[in-house]
Amino acid sequence: MNAKIRSKKIQQIVVTAEQMRNIEERIFSAGIPVAALMEKVAGKITHKLQTLFSEKSITSADKIGILVGPGHNGGDGLVVARELYFLGYNIVIYSPISKPKELTESHAKYAISLGINFSSNIKELYDCDILIDGLFGFGLEREITGEIANAINIINNLNKFVISIDLPSGIHTDTGEILGTAIRANITLCLGLWKQAFLQDTGLDYIGRAELIDLDIPRADINAIIGEYPILNRITQDTAINSLPLPRPVNCHKYKNGHLLIIAGSKQYTGAAILAGLGARASGVGMLSIAVPNSIKPWLSLQLPESLIIGCPETENGAILELPEDIDLNRYQTIVCGPGLTTEAQAIVERILTANCAIILDADALNILAKLNPVLALSSRKFPTIITPHFGEFKRLFPELIALEKNQIILAKQAAELTGAIIVLKGARTCVATPNQVWINPDSTPALGRGGSGDVLTGLLGGLLPPIILAEKPVELIVNTAVWWHSQAGILAATERTELGVDAYTLTQYLIPALTQFLKTIN
Ligand SMILES: NC(=O)C1=CN([C@@H]2O[C@H](COP(=O)(O)OP(=O)(O)OC[C@H]3O[C@@H](n4cnc5c(N)ncnc54)[C@H](O)[C@@H]3O)[C@@H](O)[C@H]2O)[C@H](O)CC1
Ligand SMILES: [K+]
Secondary structure, three states, X not given: OOHHHHHHHHOOEEEOHHHHHHHHHHHHHOOOOHXXXXXXXXXXXXXXXXXXXXXXXXXXXXXXXXXXXXXHHHHHHHHHHHHHHHOOOXXXXXXXXXXXXXXXXXXXXXXXXXXXXXXXXXXXHOOOOEEEEEOOOOOOOOOOOHHHHHHHHHHHHHOOEEEEEOOOOOEOOOOOOEOOOOOOOOEEEEEOXXXXXXXXXXXXXXXXXXXXXXXXOOHHHHHHHHOOOOOEEEOOHHHHHHOOOOOOXXXXXXOOOOXXXXXXXXXXXXXXXXXXXXXXXXXXXXXXXXXXXXXXXXHHHHHOOOOEEEEEOEOOOOOEOOXXXXXXXXXXXXXXXXXXXXXXOHHHHHHHOOOOOEEEEOOHHHHHHHHOOHHHHHHOOXXXXXXXXXXXXXXXXXXXXXXXXOOHHHXXXXXXXXXXXXXXXXXXXXXXXXXXXXXXXXXXXXXXXOOOHHHHHHHHHHHHHHHHHHOOOOOHHHXXXXXXXXXXXXXXXXXXXXXXXXXXXXXXXXXXXXXXXXXHHHO
């Protein structure tokens, strides 16, 4: 496998601290000395740092403080300090630690012999421009307390530009939780393989911008520990784009590109139906039908002239009372139900739960489902079923799971195992879970934390499914694509319009530009 392909595939892998330790043990027992790996790591980090120092977003690197802990993360820090010193940088090493590991101690001894400023006085850091955090990596075992905790809090208050090695010190490798206190990094250089902490909401604002430093760990050693088809995966650009039904066959026609029915909206929430429709429009779906209460049908026709807008009888509050008698649900490969529906439309949700096609339940459809028996209703379906809760909706759907578990990855997978459905647990790092695997979307933007962006995702996802179902391909991969595409459009919009400028309608207008941008990079 060539290096470029290997490097891309490594990006999909996510490990726990224990798995990382076991993988590293395999390569040590295969013969590479720990010290050699540390030199390789530090060489790659030093090279990356020189690139980062040249970025305009980083302050000058006139004086660099290296924070050194007792373990091999500290060892990495010391080797980086030595290499930066030889490159002519002004270095100070700060270590609030006693009893370091043997290899770390010998690197400290050599750094001192070179005349590098080595101090346990934190004031030495005050005039540094940049701090490199080598206090703790995946070996952190317990809460950080005492002098080290005080030091970390003082360092955070210095508001320096911080680059953490492997993990921000104090972050739990698997859950991202803060163990007592933690370094707040601007950039984290994750070593070898992505750790689970990078894919959990909890530690994100301590991690900052995350980059992977590939250590050329042999795939055989990785597979030996996590298996060839690991349960936990990271969604990547490649896997997302490769699942799209592109390029289209020259003889394709609208029926081959599938037919989606969206059941959404109410007099109270007209916009949700429009946003879901605009999300579906960007998916390229062959035909789009949108069932809405009669009173808002004109609004939909105005916004989505290419769609078939189906007016439905409505309640006095303007919610959908029932679908038209002549509607044939077997015409559609996929039905989306929920955005803006209001919880009055229970009969609609109950009917869609029995539909003989793929369904996606979102928003009020989930709140209605929560009042039924979600596990029974979902697990009795024989067709692809996707639910797209945010954490609040998830809690209402599966209170019994929330009572026992906090980790969102585990929660999503448990819900998928219980229901047989694909669970899209939305958050800063959205999880897509089937009963056997979990994918996590590693990049997003807080700009998406606004009303309506979920409606856009539901419509986009709904529109992507029909051609996949007609092609009889597995649906979970296209779910990943929708989640990835939606967040990439948000990132592009935030880059061009700031994080305040990504309202849901604007987001719909960035879906195609975001895809165009990525397709250009791979062609
Ligand atoms: N595995 C390897 O040999 C290599 C790992 N790399 C880097 O080293 C770390 C992992 O190294 P390890 O020594 O296992 O752990 P840490 O450096 O993270 O430090 C653990 C160290 O700290 C002590 N400790 C744990 N918790 C606390 C606490 N709350 N307060 C005080 N002290 C604590 C513990 O006893 C250990 O002594 C990995 O992240 C990489 O950065 C190298 O890159 C290659 C070789
Ligand atoms: K660190």
